[in-house]
Amino acid sequence: MNAGGPAVVASDIRKSYGDLRAVDGVSFSVDEGEFFGLLGPNGAGKSTTLEIVEGLRKPDSGSVRLLGESPWPRNPTLLRKIGVQLQASSFFERLTSKEQLETFGALYGISKSKAVDMLELVGLTDKADVQDTKLSGGQRQRLSIACALVHDPEIVFLDEPTAALDPQARRNLWDVLRAIQARGKTIIYTTHHLDEAEILCDRVAIIDSGRIMTMGAPAQLVRALDTQTQVIIEHGVVPARLVSMLPGAESVVDDGVSVTISTSDAGVTIKALGELDALSNAQVRTATLEDVFLHLTGRAYRE
Structure with missing residues (x-):
């Protein structure tokens, strides 16, 4: 039980690959229902940090708590509580959008009727019977997010969900992300789109060389720049x-x-x-x- 504490707490996590310190003492917490962004240039340590927090990668040191529990070693009790959308979307072959969601839901014992709700949430109701290979890039991204949400997780991890999307598709996906947060979900995501983070995030952390350079509400960080x-x-x-x-x-x-x-x-x-x-x-x-x-x-x- 989380007993009303933060949804995520990362404490001094570190990860090295040989001489490369990919994550070098990162600490942050995320409140329940918060939209939190991890920002940084290529190779800054964003994705590695996210993978450690998700429980996909073991840190060399430090600790992570998700809803009061440790995600590593693999914690089956957390699997139903978190949803993960990675940079590269992978789907089952030859399945329609609705069938993809039904299959992902079946892994968690979720009723097939949930697929309809998820298609509506991400604006793909009219694509229910279309295979993923025939969807546009933006539609595939929305389907990928729907798959991460089909089991109704409490925390959603999104790794560059709007990467490579055209401006219209990106704006449409913003509406989806707002709708997800409106459902009370905690969202942690990475992006290279700073305008997007400024609009969507309650708080952001800017990471470089595996360390958090600054953290706070976007407007607060801008005011502190005093430019x-x-x-x-x-x-x-x-x-x-x-x-x-x-x-x-x-x-x-x-x-x-x-x-x-x-x-x-x-x-x-x-x-x-x-x-x-x-x-x-x-x-x-x-x-x-x-x-x-x-x-x-x-x-x-x-x-």
């Missing part, structure tokens, strides 16, 4: 000699098409531009979770 706001106006709307003299303007970049004004006091800068009648088609860009991510992990390309 400048950028006000972008059309080139020529304000005479060049006046732009650098605007109240609050700390730096100005003019590329011949637009003028970007960096300011730590956007209010006074915008007010001054308004008095100059220069706010038509103006844009204001504040810091985002992506800025926090790049600030902590750097901009160098990683394979």
Whole structure:
């Protein structure tokens, strides 16, 4: 029994492969019903951390508790309580969407009628009789998530569920993820889409080199960055000699098409531009979770 405690508690977990420290002292907890994101560049340790927490991989040291119990060694009592959707989706051959769900459900002794509910949840009711090989990438991802949910788990693990999806399919999947959380499920997931994490997650942890760099609500992390706001106006709307003299303007970049004004006091800068009648088609860009991510992990390309 969990007795109302956190759904997940990871304490100082570590995992090495030779000289590579894939996970190097990671600790975090996730409350019941929380949407928690693990973010990081390629090779940061996200997937290994997730696999340890799921009980798929043994840590070298540290401990994990899921709903008050240890997932390792393999814990049969937890299998009905967790749902796992991996990066690569695998289905039974030659089965329709409905048959896939019925088969996954049968492994847990779940009634076939549950398949209908899951198809409706992920928006695949009209694909019930279609084989997975004839589904689009987004539809396959939704079916994969439905398979992870068919036994009604309390905790759902999703490893990059929106990877390789087009923007429309990705937005559709957001609705599915929101619907899952609305059912009271705890969601732990990894993603490279920072805009997605900022919208969906209650809290995130940014991991790099196997360590948590920072953790908290996205808006809290953005505020803590204390970065400048950028006000972008059309080139020529304000005479060049006046732009650098605007109240609050700390730096100005003019590329011949637009003028970007960096300011730590956007209010006074915008007010001054308004008095100059220069706010038509103006844009204001504040810091985002992506800025926090790049600030902590750097901009160098990683394979």
